[in-house]
Amino acid sequence: MQDSLTAIAERFKELDNILIFPHINMDGDAIGSASALCLALRQMGKNAYVFVCENTPDNLDFLEMNCVTDDASVIEEPGATIMVDCNGYDRIRGREEIFCKGAVKGCIDHHAVGSSDIEYDFYHCESDSAATGEIIYLLLKEMGTEITLDIANCIFASITTDTGNFQHSNTSRRSHMIVADLYDIEGFDSKYVSALIYDRKSKAEFKLETIVLSGLEFYAGGKVAVGLVSQELLATTGCRLSHADAIIQRVMSIKGVEVGAVIKQNPDGVFKASLRAKSYANVAAVAAVFGGGGHIKAAGCTLGKELIEKKIALVEELTKAVNE
Ligand SMILES: [Mn+2]
Structure with a gap:
């Protein structure tokens, strides 16, 4: 059972104290999607964090956006816990208990296969989406979020990493259309973001x-x-x-x-x-x-x-x- 992005956007209006859960071994899509959603929720005046239990990979550090924390006490009683870019407890190992504490549990993902061990209050999964970042972008549009440069950078990072720099077969017209939109954001520079992700190898x-x-x-x-x-x-x-x-x-x-x-x-x-x-x-x-x-x-x-x-x-x- 899927919930529409319109319904999820509506849902977020009533929620506050929101913890967002990217999957373990964070990749660009996991942290990019999570931070973009977190920034959008904060723009609505919500208290929101991306909750992790690991270090961010060095080349993705710029995607933390002051959203990422490993301190669960930032939100003692989460009004909502949201999984992004994953859908089962096995993908948020070490954080399951905190996720369970969410009064409302949601999931936004693009993985077709996964453990369905959680009863979500809202769920949206598009297995043909190249990146969860694409879905988050469309959700943000439904939420009326102003796409800031920080959010644009998160979305671009999500899409470029999960499409293997637009080389994988999951890359679609929509992937390019969303990235094309990002060029309208003042200051957006895809080369700059790409260099941060790909050209900082030790x-x-x-x-x-x-x-x-x-x-x-x-x-x-x-x-x-x-x-x-x-x-x-x-x-x-x-x-x-x-x-x-x-x-x-x-x-x-x-x-x-x-x-x-x-x-x-x-x-x-x-x-x-x-x-x-x-x-x-x-x-x-x-x-x-x-x-x-x-x-x-x-x-x-x-x-x-x-x-x-x-x-x-x-x-x-x-x-x-x-x-x-
Ligand atoms: Mn992904």
């Missing part, structure tokens, strides 16, 4: 990327590429896990690769895989085999602590996916 990150890419394993005649980011490698290069997020995009730029996987080890030893497909394969189906989910061309799953057997199984599934 030497350590560059080293990490180089090592992972040179160690790629290829299967299925080069159609499947698998990379590994272990905690040991992160320690030797001086990187954090979030520094490995962009590697998958580099993997997908290799000629002949249809499916890419970057397996990343969490500090607790658990391995997770980010999966991408270039043109025809369905990696959401592969992720589902391992209890994960996502989009057809971008998905993820958890492989557990014992990697060897799971990796063999993953390569088997990825090979099936490219040969189908």
